Amino acid sequence: MKLLFLGDIVGRAARDAIISDLPGLRADLDADFVVVNGENAAGGFGITAQICEELFDAGVDVVTLGNHAWDQREALVHIERESRLIRPVNFPKGTPGRGAHLFETAKGERVLVINAMGRVFMDALDDPFAAIERELDACPLGEVADAILVDFHGEATSEKMAMGHFCDGRASLVVGTHSHVPTADAQVLPGGTAYQTDAGMCGDYNSVIGMEKDEPLNRFLSKIPSGRFQPALGPATLCGVFVETDARGLASRIEPVRIGGRLKRALPDV
Amino acid sequence: MKLLFLGDIVGRAARDAIISDLPGLRADLDADFVVVNGENAAGGFGITAQICEELFDAGVDVVTLGNHAWDQREALVHIERESRLIRPVNFPKGTPGRGAHLFETAKGERVLVINAMGRVFMDALDDPFAAIERELDACPLGEVADAILVDFHGEATSEKMAMGHFCDGRASLVVGTHSHVPTADAQVLPGGTAYQTDAGMCGDYNSVIGMEKDEPLNRFLSKIPSGRFQPALGPATLCGVFVETDARGLASRIEPVRIGGRLKRALPDV
Amino acid sequence: MKLLFLGDIVGRAARDAIISDLPGLRADLDADFVVVNGENAAGGFGITAQICEELFDAGVDVVTLGNHAWDQREALVHIERESRLIRPVNFPKGTPGRGAHLFETAKGERVLVINAMGRVFMDALDDPFAAIERELDACPLGEVADAILVDFHGEATSEKMAMGHFCDGRASLVVGTHSHVPTADAQVLPGGTAYQTDAGMCGDYNSVIGMEKDEPLNRFLSKIPSGRFQPALGPATLCGVFVETDARGLASRIEPVRIGGRLKRALPDV
């Protein structure tokens, strides 16, 4: 199976790039399943029902979230009726929506998507390792699921690398999100799980993590807010990873994807 | 000028790789000046006088540090007599050693090296933006310095990107360290400063940030330490960036460097 | 019922004060049940089997713990056979020992003791609110338990006050530990639960949270460790709270207790 994952979509510039470029990219890569992280899609803060639709129309199969999941309050309602929108699995019991779901591709293959949030330097949530363990046990790779994709939304590289090894041999892909910068450490771990510490954002890299740079810089320097954070509107780079899986659901290959904008282009040969 | 920077050297495997590969790499790249971050060189924790010597012998010009600077206490003494060893400039007043120094290359060009530490999700130190501003003012690019290299040792991508823009046009290179994972966002910023959020470590990437993975995983899962952290001893990848500067000291080019070990090779054409 | 709770016992000076003063204090207050937090009893770091015995011999019924629970590794074994030693209930599944237990007083009354850890500015653990809810549901006040004592080991006053209100009407006492400073906000909350944000440590208050002050001060000033933390050995103040409960198990009264050392004496009239 061929999987494409793209990291945190930041604001309009990134949504526009998804809408214009994803259909072609999906076709070029012959991707069977496309997952994007949408936690910053609405002006940098959360996601709306309408933006979900735009993403699905552009060829996205599943949207994952993160710490910004509920910045737009309508997402709390929308997620209850939209099974293709997934939020971190280790949010408190009773949180609307789901943290993992088994999807079927057009070809009839089953893909389990899990979204979880790290805890190091992030908000206090329940143990993501235990939560992911439960999901993997409930839906084992090669038995119930043909592929398993884990979007681990975290800050610390240590926690993300640990999660990669924790899932190694049990998931097709563990990819980090949240740092908004792609890492250059794509590899198939010893047990067969594809891994990259962070997918990177889809957004303008002439910015501070996707936001127009003046206000972040002002706050670092003066510690006095003087305005809102606004997504930078320069050309966006779509960032993510492309993975091919074998008959067991393990990864035979992982390649970085970087299209457009300021970053060096990376497009897997297929 | 041609500058080579390599990120945090983690333990023996990485030191061995430096010793065996750096001389050739330096020659291949025709590098004028080589800086490495050595805060984890001694078994993952700090650096010793002897390790400094080994690094200098292998072709390193300057060693920078970070939050692990003093894990080996002899570094507190050694740094006072070894001007090629630089510690974060925003450590408290009275800290041994220097946070910035102007060096001269074999060809007689002057390179200012600044090391500073971020404060987001890190220990409380004085303002790195103000500290770097002072150093840049005291030794302006194109006037006193022919090139300026800033090793910004930080956790948060936001703070690191903000520092890149803060120095843009005033430094040749701002490169992050500390996350131990190379980022894939190398770019020349609009003002002419080369930037990459993190150089990545020199170390074994089948690990948790360079450490043998069992104990980190155990701690994430059980919250009960059951042993020490030990550097992973598999083949190390040397990670960093290569920068070419123009007559003004600004960057005409930045390229990632990844040699050996598990990560995808990246070697600039020269 | 009359309950006495004393906060974090720091080192030898505090243990000696417990041994010499607790028997008389218990008698004077006619206390039915005595709980102490012992996470710093062994030289400031953890607890041993022998120290547990000393505390029980001095009239302690139950010892609770906190983030320093396992600083002495023998506690991991000892807690499995000593039911009077309780560790935070929201430690990961599989952690040795218990986080809550129902005890019987000499008069045959049943006291549920729960120990939990906060998450704000502390290590990442599972939700203490959900964990305590489960314990309260399993052993309701006035039905299964005649009194319920919650030692909430936390840093942030906001989280501790929130826990007080969360348990209000369902526990006899919610008392904080970990800050090592007694608060002066003892009150019976509107629903009948006695509350104090922090019990304060049992230790020498001419110190930095019970530790000899030179090394903590040195680290704040220089950021360079130059030695170990050692408990201060001046006269200890025993700090805690005294609570009387009514027939429903709710609090009719809470009074601060401060005996010995440098702090102003507080001893309830009985």
Next chain:
Amino acid sequence: MKLLFLGDIVGRAARDAIISDLPGLRADLDADFVVVNGENAAGGFGITAQICEELFDAGVDVVTLGNHAWDQREALVHIERESRLIRPVNFPKGTPGRGAHLFETAKGERVLVINAMGRVFMDALDDPFAAIERELDACPLGEVADAILVDFHGEATSEKMAMGHFCDGRASLVVGTHSHVPTADAQVLPGGTAYQTDAGMCGDYNSVIGMEKDEPLNRFLSKIPSGRFQPALGPATLCGVFVETDARGLASRIEPVRIGGRLKRALPDV
């Protein structure tokens, strides 16, 4: 000299209590100088010019601030023309207003007031120890100042106790703010400086640190904001400390002050 300090004033209930009770309290205590922390005076967030006036009219001599200093943006302007409004001294260079100032009492005695912010579990600022050292050196107790009052706005009890010892013998009073809970550790330190870890807030203690408790509890439980934080409007307790100094400016006495509301009354005999 007789000094009265009251902690963080939270919202209208606390302001009303100040206005109605402070004139009598000041007279009863025969206080020469009254300082209050006003960082939460305006609906829990910051302070306005008009609220400053109300406080001065009620008998306050100086208002200090903290991390909420600029929540009301008019304070950035007002502090430039109102010398009785003091903000943390370790804010970045260029911050409006002053972090320390020498005042004169009605009797002609000179009181230096310093406000500083801690860094442990708080925003990244410059070193408060170094900053306070500079102020103490510039205006030594017993020479330039007849009394020196330090409001150390911090979270961690360790940092606050360390600051007390750091200033011991050089200030009349070091008192903490920010935790919004009074501590019961008032003492004159060995060198003669009066110390209490936290003054406590002036506000309604049937709350979560002064805020109506439903929304804080909701956020701890669900991690989903569902409204704004609002100050609790029940009867406020005025909390603080009363200090008498000797001819050298050192403390001969420190007593807690707690008036009104739910907490146990404490009023020094004079």
